[in-house]
Amino acid sequence: MTFARRVLAIAWKDLVAEWRDRESITAMCFFAFLVLFLFSFALNGDQTLIRGASSGLLWLAFAFTGVLGLARSVQSELANDCLDGLLLYPAEREAIYLGKLLGNFSVILLVELISFPIFAILYNMDLWPQLPKLLLITVPATLGFAAAGTLLSTMTAGLRAREAMLPFLLFPMTIPLILAAVRGTEVVLRHESFELAMPWLKLMAAFDLLFLVGSLLTFEFLVEE
Amino acid sequence: MRTDGAAGLHGVAPAVETRGLVKWFGAHPALRGINLSVAKGEILALFGPNGAGKSTLLRILAGLMRPTAGSAQVAGLDVGRDGDSVRRVIGVLASGHQLYEALTGRENLLFAATMLGLDRHAERVAKVLEKVGLEKAAEGRVRTFSSGMKRRLALAKLMLHEPKIMLLDEPFTNLDLQATKLLEEFLMTSKITGATTVLATHNLAIGFALADRMAILRQGRLVFDARRDDVSLESLRSQFALHGELWEVE
Numbered sequence: 001m002t003f004a005r006r007v008l009a010i011a012w013k014d015l016v017a018e019w020r021d022r023e024s025i026t027a028m029c030f031f032a033f034l035v036l037f038l039f040s041f042a043l044n045g046d047q048t049l050i051r052g053a054s055s056g057l058l059w060l061a062f063a064f065t066g067v068l069g070l071a072r073s074v075q076s077e078l079a080n081d082c083l084d085g086l087l088l089y090p091a092e093r094e095a096i097y098l099g100k101l102l103g104n105f106s107v108i109l110l111v112e113l114i115s116f117p118i119f120a121i122l123y124n125m126d127l128w129p130q131l132p133k134l135l136l137i138t139v140p141a142t143l144g145f146a147a148a149g150t151l152l153s154t155m156t157a158g159l160r161a162r163e164a165m166l167p168f169l170l171f172p173m174t175i176p177l178i179l180a181a182v183r184g185t186e187v188v189l190r191h192e193s194f195e196l197a198m199p200w201l202k203l204m205a206a207f208d209l210l211f212l213v214g215s216l217l218t219f220e221f222l223v224e225e
Numbered sequence: 226m227r228t229d230g231a232a233g234l235h236g237v238a239p240a241v242e243t244r245g246l247v248k249w250f251g252a253h254p255a256l257r258g259i260n261l262s263v264a265k266g267e268i269l270a271l272f273g274p275n276g277a278g279k280s281t282l283l284r285i286l287a288g289l290m291r292p293t294a295g296s297a298q299v300a301g302l303d304v305g306r307d308g309d310s311v312r313r314v315i316g317v318l319a320s321g322h323q324l325y326e327a328l329t330g331r332e333n334l335l336f337a338a339t340m341l342g343l344d345r346h347a348e349r350v351a352k353v354l355e356k357v358g359l360e361k362a363a364e365g366r367v368r369t370f371s372s373g374m375k376r377r378l379a380l381a382k383l384m385l386h387e388p389k390i391m392l393l394d395e396p397f398t399n400l401d402l403q404a405t406k407l408l409e410e411f412l413m414t415s416k417i418t419g420a421t422t423v424l425a426t427h428n429l430a431i432g433f434a435l436a437d438r439m440a441i442l443r444q445g446r447l448v449f450d451a452r453r454d455d456v457s458l459e460s461l462r463s464q465f466a467l468h469g470e471l472w473e474v475e
Contacts, residue, residue: 002342009339017327020366081321084289088323089340090312224291 006091010099011106017076018107024072028065028111033118035061040122050123055185058119059178063145065115066108067167070149073104074157083157093220097150101215105146112138125189133188137197140204141181147211148173155222177207238301240265240390240421241286245295248281248445255281257445258295263438268412268422270432272465273442279425280320282442283392286423287317299390316388318396322379330354330363330370330378334385341386353381357407372399380408391415391422397431409435429465433458441465 018024039057043049077083086096116134120127127134152169156162184200187193241263248256256278263269273279284290285297288308297304300314324333331350338346354360357377367375376399383391391412397405412422412435426432432439433453439461441449449464456464 005339006342009336013325013328013332013336016332017325020327076325076327080326081319081323082325084319084321085323086340087289088287088312088315088317089337090309090342091340092309224289 003092003095006089006095007099007102010086010096011102014073014076014100014103015106018103024069024107025111027072028069028107029114031068032061032065032111032115035064036115036119036122045124047124051190054119054123054125055182055189058115058185059141059182061115061119062108062112062142062181063171063174063178065111066142066145066149067170069108069111070104070146070153070170071163071166073100073107073150074153074162077154078157083154087223093223094216096223097154097215097219100154101146101150104150105143108146109139109142112142130188130191133194133197134185136194136201137181137184137188137204140201140208141177141184144177144204144208144211145170145174147208147215148177151211151215151219151222154219174207177204177211180204180207238265239263239298240267240300241269241423242298243282243286243295244297246282246285246292246297247294248278248285248290249293254445256285256292259442259445259447261440261447261450263421263423265421266416266419267438268416268424268436269438269440270436271423271425271440271442272427272429272432272461273425276444277442278445279442280394281445283317283319283394283423283425287315287392288312314389316383316386316391318379318383318391318393320394320398322375324367324375324378324382326368327366329366330359330374330381333367333378334363334382337382337385343386349385353384356384356411357381358403373401373404376400377404377407380404380411384411387415387418387420389420391420391424393422393424393426395426396424397426397428405431429461430458433461 036057043053077086116127116131119125149170153166156165156169159165180200180203184197184204187197239262241261243259243261246256246259247254259282271279271282281290285292286299286304288304288311291305299311302311304311325336328336331354334350334353335346338349343349351360354363357380359374359377359381362370362374367378370378396408400408415422424432424436436453438450438452439456440447441464
C-alpha cells in the first residue's frame with residue numbers, strides 16, 4: 001500500500017508541476033507541430049507520398065518530442081538537488097522509478113493525443129474512426145519508450161553532456177519498438193485488417209516487458225552516484 | 226585529538242562511524258582515510274575550508290555516494306549494504322533545499338510525508354509548519370518564497386519524521402536570526418531525545434556554541450578533533466586559521 005502511494009505521489013507531483021508550469025507540454029506540442037508542419041509542406045499534399053510516409057513522420061515527431069519531455073523531467077529533479085532529496089527518502093527504488101515512469105508516460109501520451117488532430121488536419125486524414133486502433137498501437141509504444149527513457153534520463157542525469165547522451169543512448173535502444181509502432185500505425189492508417197498489426201503489437205509488448213523488468217532490476221544501481 | 230575511530234561516549238556503540246574512508250573524484254582525492262566516530266546523542270561540528278571534503282563525507286554517510294575505499298556505518302548499519310534502513314533513521318539538510326518550486330509549501334511537506342511513509346500527514350505537516358512559522362505562507366508556491374523561507378521549509382521537512390541521526394550541510398546559510406534560533410532549539414531538543422547530529426559549517430561561533438565535539442577537515446584529512454570541554458572558541462579559531470593557512474600554502 002505504501003509502495004503504491006509512493007508511486008502515485010511521485011507521478012502526482014510531476015503532473016501537478018507540469019500542469020502549473022506547462023513548460024514541457026508547451027515545448028513538446030510546439031515541436032511536434034513544427035515537425036508535422038514542415039513535412040506536410042515537404043510532401044506538398046501528395047497523397048501517395050503521404051500514405052507511404054505518414055506513420056514514420058508521426059513517430060519521428062513522437063520520438064523527438066518524447067526525448068524533449070524526458071530531458072525536461074529529469075531537469076526538474078536536478079533543480080535544487082531534488083533528485084538527491086528523492087533518493088534520500090526510505091522509499092523502494094522501484095517505487096521511485098515507477099512514479100517517474102507514470103509521470104513521463106502520462107505527459108508524452110497527452111502530447112501524442114494533442115498531436116493526432118494536428119496530424120489529421122495537416123495530412124488531410126480522417127483519424128476519428130481509427131482512434132481506438134491508433135491508441136492500441138500508441139499506448140504500448142509510448143509505455144516502452146517512456147520505460148527506457150525514464151531509466152536512461154535518470155542514469156545520465158549526473159553527466160555534463162546529459163542532453164546529448166540521452167538521445168544517443170535512447171534511440172538505438174528503442175529502434176525495434178519505434179519500428180513496430182511505425183508498422184502498426186501504417187496498418188491502421190491504410191485501413192487494413194488489424195490482424196496485420198498483431199505481430200507488431202506482440203513485439204511491442206515483448207519490448208515493454210523487457211524494458212520494464214530490466215529497468216526495475218537495474219534502476220537502483222544506476223541512480224547511485 | 227580523537228581521530229582513531231574510538232567507541233563513542235560512555236562506551237555506547239557509535240551512531241556514526243567511518244573507518245579509512247577514502248573518496249577519489251578522478252585523479253582528485255576528496256577524502257583521504259577518514260576515521261571518525263560520533264556517539265549517540267552527540268553533536269559534531271565539522272569545520273573546514275571549501276573543498277575540504279565536508280559535503281563529500283556527508284553525502285557518503287547519507288548513502289548518496291559510494292566511497293572509493295573504507296567503510297561507513299550509521300546507526301550500526303553499513304551505508305552501502307543497508308541503504309534503505311539507513312535512510313529510515315537519517316534526516317538530511319543539504320545545501321540545496323530539495324524542494325519542488327511548482328508545488329506549494331504544504332504540498333511539498335505532504336509529498337515528503339507520503340515518501341517517508343508517515344501516518345497522520347495533515348496533522349504532522351500542520352504542526353511543523355507552525356513550528357517554523359510558515360503556516361500562513363504554506364499555500365503559496367515555493368517559487369514565490371524568499372531564500373530564508375525555503376530554508377525554513379526545508380527545516381520543516383527535516384522535522385517531519387524526527388530523525389535519529391541528522392546530517393546537516395551548512396544549515397545556517399540564508400537563515401534569519403529567528404530561524405537560526407529555531408534550528409538551534411530543534412538541535413538541542415533533538416539532542417535531549419538522543420538524536421545525533423553531524424553539522425558541517427563555516428560558522429565557528431555557532432558550531433562551537435552547539436556542538437559537543439569539533440573537528441576540522443583539510444584536504445580530505447581530519448586534522449583536528451576535540452571535545453568542546455577541551456577547547457575554547459579562541460583556540461578553535463587559531464586551529465582553523467592554522468589549517469586554513471596551511472591550505473593556502475599548500
